[in-house]
Amino acid sequence: MFVCLSSDLAEEEEQLEARCLEVEDRLAEQQCTLGELRKELIHKGALVGALRANLKDKERRFLDELKSRSHRSTVLNTELQKQTEAAAYLSFQLHAARQKLHHQRLQQRQQALRENRENRDHHGKPPGLQYSQAANSAIASPVVKPKRRGSRATSGHQLRAERARECVPQEKVMGPAEPTAMPDPALFLHPHRRHHRSRARHSHSPAHRQPPLVGERGEEEGGGEGPMEPQDGAPPRMAATATAPPAGWSDQG
Numbered sequence: 001m002f003v004c005l006s007s008d009l010a011e012e013e014e015q016l017e018a019r020c021l022e023v024e025d026r027l028a029e030q031q032c033t034l035g036e037l038r039k040e041l042i043h044k045g046a047l048v049g050a051l052r053a054n055l056k057d058k059e060r061r062f063l064d065e066l067k068s069r070s071h072r073s074t075v076l077n078t079e080l081q082k083q084t085e086a087a088a089y090l091s092f093q094l095h096a097a098r099q100k101l102h103h104q105r106l107q108q109r110q111q112a113l114r115e116n117r118e119n120r121d122h123h124g125k126p127p128g129l130q131y132s133q134a135a136n137s138a139i140a141s142p143v144v145k146p147k148r149r150g151s152r153a154t155s156g157h158q159l160r161a162e163r164a165r166e167c168v169p170q171e172k173v174m175g176p177a178e179p180t181a182m183p184d185p186a187l188f189l190h191p192h193r194r195h196h197r198s199r200a201r202h203s204h205s206p207a208h209r210q211p212p213l214v215g216e217r218g219e220e221e222g223g224g225e226g227p228m229e230p231q232d233g234a235p236p237r238m239a240a241t242a243t244a245p246p247a248g249w250s251d252q253g
Helices: 002-124 127-140 153-167 170-174 193-206 214-219 247-252
Strands: none
Touching: none
């Protein structure tokens, strides 16, 4: 009995020892794997730290570049605004200079035309055309004084203008003469009564004389300025030219 029990215990001890060895081997293997995992974890932690540092560096650089670009953009905006203001001012100055140059060219052209006209008046044009132009300028507007080129030129120009005015008829320069007063229309309204009165006068007068013409009487009444011209639109007056018959003819009739 004791032998059987001892043999059973020995077998159990052997089995337990074998299990302990297996467990120890597994534990050693697990410890090795844990050591490898720890090493790998430490390595990965170092990589993570390096990556974090790199990211922080990149973020810092990005922020610095963003700040510099924003500052540069503000500077460029201010420069662009200044350049736009300068361009607007220069465009305004250019437009004003163009207008001034255009006016100067027009003035030079007008001055050249005046000089050409003066030269033509001095040399090339006939006297009749000069007189007509001087008369038209005297009637339309006062004489435009050109630029002074010396006392001789101005005196010669004034002398020519005076001569032209003297040669032009006064009616063109001063306008038509003022109309004279109209004669008394009562002389032409009742010619028969005047004839009867003249007959009575001739019958009582000792010497028969021919009465003056109506036109001559109109001239005497008008102040001796000459025969009157009929106005436009008035009917011709035949009695103005008719003469009164003498007294002898009325008696014979």
